[in-house]
Amino acid sequence: MPKAADPNPEKPMPAPEISVLINNYNYGRYVARAIDSALSQQGPSFEVIVVDDGSTDGSRQVIAAYGPAVRAVFQRNQGQAAAMNAAVAASRGAILCFLDADDWFMPGKLAAVARAFADDPDLGLVYHRLQPTANDDALKGPPVPRSLCQGDLAPRMARTAGVWPFPMTSALSVRRKAWDRVGAIPLRFRISADAWLVGAIPFMFRVAALPQALGGYRIHDNTWHRAEDDAPMLRRRMAHWQATVEELNAFLAARGLGWRLDMADHFPHRVAASRLRPLGLAERMRLFLRGLRFAGEPHMLRRGRDALRTLRLRQTADAT
Template sequence: MERPTFSVLINNYNYGRFVERAIDSALSQEASNVEIIVVDDGSSDQSRSVLDGYNKRVTVLFQENQGQAAAINAAVKLSSGDILCFLDADDWWAPGKLSATAAAFHSNPQASLVYHRLQPTQTDGSPAFKPIPRTLCSGNLSPRLARSAGWWPFPMTSAIAVRRSAWDAAGDIPEQFRMSADAW
């Protein structure tokens, strides 16, 4: 079996009312060789019944509540793709997200991380405020991170894609990041 190019990794905790849209947005991407893994981090809402409906199309891991970092780390361990794409269960992707991500990595084989802005929306789909982060960085981010003491316009979880080789070199997210693991 051919190794998936993309691993879409969805972390969920009590977002049963949103997770279906997140999964459907990943399933509707026009990319080949994609696996979708959802880690449910001990939800006590209707998440399990929603996730059970995806049976063979999505790999689901149910674990005791340990926080966002533990859920993301567990998803990475289950995955086999060359590119790790993260998606929070209360977010969704526009069509073409994975093909644009593939193009960005393909055009720069040295890139370890690709990210984009997110458009926060109201429940009716209208923009809540301007896209975030306000600015995008490119090139070698290491010097910028060193100068900023870690305070840079970092992307939100659902906008991040990382080469597996970069993840493996950096290691798992420290599990004290029970929330806001995207900051790591």
């Protein structure tokens, strides 16, 4: 089994093939599993960078206990984007594999990602499915995302305000040259910074999807995914989607790319807005027909299922 690259700057070493970049904030009870899952990988050479974003629990002690096996960066709290940017700045690998501290990699993850990038030099982003799991390791449904998209995604994303069935942070790997071309994550993404990676990179580089579940995604109270969203959460999601489209449009304009995103095409935003107010039958039908045409879900049966759900939308109880 290969060892993680020695981070001691006094011992010059060739750059590793992969940098595993773990961002952590107050996940001291979880971060050891994330680090261990990275250090146990076999195949390509790699290094492990852990950025602690100003945790106030015992995270720093857990991370420091790994000594030279990881490169630790401790910074004041600035949000997930700042933590991920700091991890990239501290890394040397040609491939950047991101990992949230409450998730973990499964065996073979780094080898599979390295093969995918080697097979197609034009890829900027490789992703895989994640297995949702409870704190007791009980499985919470099938691997996500259910639908996979790959190749040139820009035309599809231009029709959907950037929406596609993208995965979470811990499934994302980025070629460093793609990161350098696109630029660091805007600091306004204090949470859900993965929205920038899956939004900007596909407009400039091809994407590959691996069908395996190569990581675990922990379901707990601090995640976006809930059985039922209340009104404050719906508003947070809507604000996040709006901010993402604003940042992506600024990015596309600054690079002279012809694409422009329109919030009117963002079907999840329309659905969320509809749950915050009473909805008449005519409006439900219009939303249903829009859902049937929404290219953000490429799988026709799942698209139809999502559209049908709009006919049964209930106003969120605390929407007023």
